[in-house]
Amino acid sequence: MTADPLLTLFLPISLGIIMLGLGLSLTVADFARIVRYPKPVLIGLVCQIILLPIACFFITVGFALESALAVGMLLLAASPGGTTANLYSHLAHGDVALNITLTAVNSVIAILTMPLIVNLALMYFMGEGQAIPLQFGKVLQVFVIVLGPVAIGMLVRRQLPQVAATLQKPVKILSALLLVVIIALAVYKDWQTFVIYAPVVGMAALCFNLVSLAVGYWVPRLLQLSKPQSIAIGMEIGIHNGTLAIALAMSPMLLNNKTMAMPAAIYGLVMFFTAGIFGWWVSRGAAKAAPERAVV
Template sequence: MDLVNMTNGTNSTTSPEEELTGVLGTVDLVLTTVTLVVIMIGMGCTQTLNDLGKVLKRPFGIIIGFVVQFFLMPLVGFGLAHAFNLPDALAISVVIVTCCPGGSMSNIFAYWARGDISLSICMTTCSTILAIGMMPLCIFMYSSGWTDEDSKIEIPYVSVATSLATILAPTAVGMLIKWKFSKISEPLTKVCSIFGLIGIFTGIGLRAYANPEVYISTWETWVVAAILPPIGFTLAFLIATSIHFNYSKRRTAGIECGCQNVSLALTIINLSFPPGPLRADMQIIPSIYGPLMGVEAGLFALCCQFYFRVCQTKSKADELDQTKEDIAALYGSNFGTTTDNDEKKLKELEMTGYTNTEVDVSDEKNSGDVVIDNIEENERKEDDTTGNETNSSEVTLQI
């Protein structure tokens, strides 16, 4: 069945988007906008230009996001639509969702999962920019089997630009706060992150209350919407593992690729298809995917919080992987992976005790930077015979 025949239906059923009108619609729009802005201000309070510069100098995490979000996930969506024999409208909406870049929601969950916020912000920003060219290509390639030759799916470039603005402008404000008022940046980050979570789940509940009929769908629809976020997470996590990213960056890459920009997907559907049963059906997948993505990412972040609070300190594997990446950066290797020379240097450092550290996870600072600073300091003092030990409030070196 092609889209021309489907769009000629006479049924005047209104879509879930159109039913959310009046006061309820205004509250939802304001809440979503304010939540995104507050989240990104909070994330900006954890960053400096130097933090973002480190990610951009070694952009392999950004490359992972590009490959997963614009090559692997659209292919996965295409395969799932065929495997579950979804109706044409639902199949197209699956493809549209999987072709979308990462959204700001990934940043807040990366924060709560103790991820790398610099990497998360850079991945979100870069994927949104790349979406300008990649989304039309991916949607054309993977939706052609369900669309008519005369059908055209519009890419909302204004919405893409708006998404960029809601990422970059509040982040810049947060970074300015950290620069000028560093004492309040940490508590402000926690307040913003808590507000962000409340705003996200309040919005989910509000839409569910306004449009309960959206959630009365077949089990195939629910399964496809439910497994898309874990698939994106797993693909990115495995690729990050294969290039020896530390666990913090692996979690971040996974969350970023498992959280697509649902608002952008809904905007594409609304711009491309006229009001009617077709548009209403196409909104089902994004409307189910969004809440499930939030719940799944929230549960993952909760598990990470539980793990770190119970263990009290970073795991030895996480600590060693971070040290390896820092050695690679310090001695000139690419993308945070270690060469044979790096491994040799690491063994020398282990013999001298430089990597025997214990880091309190309640401190949000990147322990790797502290390790590098201490390594350099000890190398400068190599000939010093005083025997004094250098102590830090964040890292204790055992030499």
């Protein structure tokens, strides 16, 4: 597959802007909370890093997806939570501080877990010879694309708080627009696959989204976390960073496979509606649950 100049330039730049917006909302304290309040953070990370890929694997096998689509589903499952989770969590009376902490920590961990999970998926669904060696250069590329802009955003917030405050809103709006463009680009680039597989991939993506929200909410509740913390974790792992998954799938420097981007593109459309319904459902009686709010 030849490298498309549009993808080579547009995807990294777009993802960089989105991750810069994330960085503008983060501080070092967001990472430090894992030491001060480890239980909710660790529960959220276990749900995100271990339970979801396992659940996604069985959903993918159950729907008998074509191999590239199956790998795309696992790539989506391995992606960290999206920044939109913070907004949904706020509207549903969740613990937004926990959302921010999970997004920050999992974005760092994903640099290592995503290549591992994707390689396991490549070997299982596409054969032994399809695995991509975990070369330092490839990992470094992901690190620079994902965490470089985050670090810049955090530095701006630390050194120039007024500038960061001014930039946050326009960058968020631009990030939302870029997300729409990236999803549209993924569908356009592989329209034939979208037409053929959209019903099946759509059902698989919907199923995975509902499982993600359910696991993210009920596992913490069963482990005695507060309702606001459980809402936060549910939103965090139910709203994946589909932009990252699409960018890694379509980037000529990395997976370079348009079909693998399809599950994330469809998921990106589905999750906004399901997360809204989920937020309405769990926020019912939020006033009664207010006393059990815990600061993370």
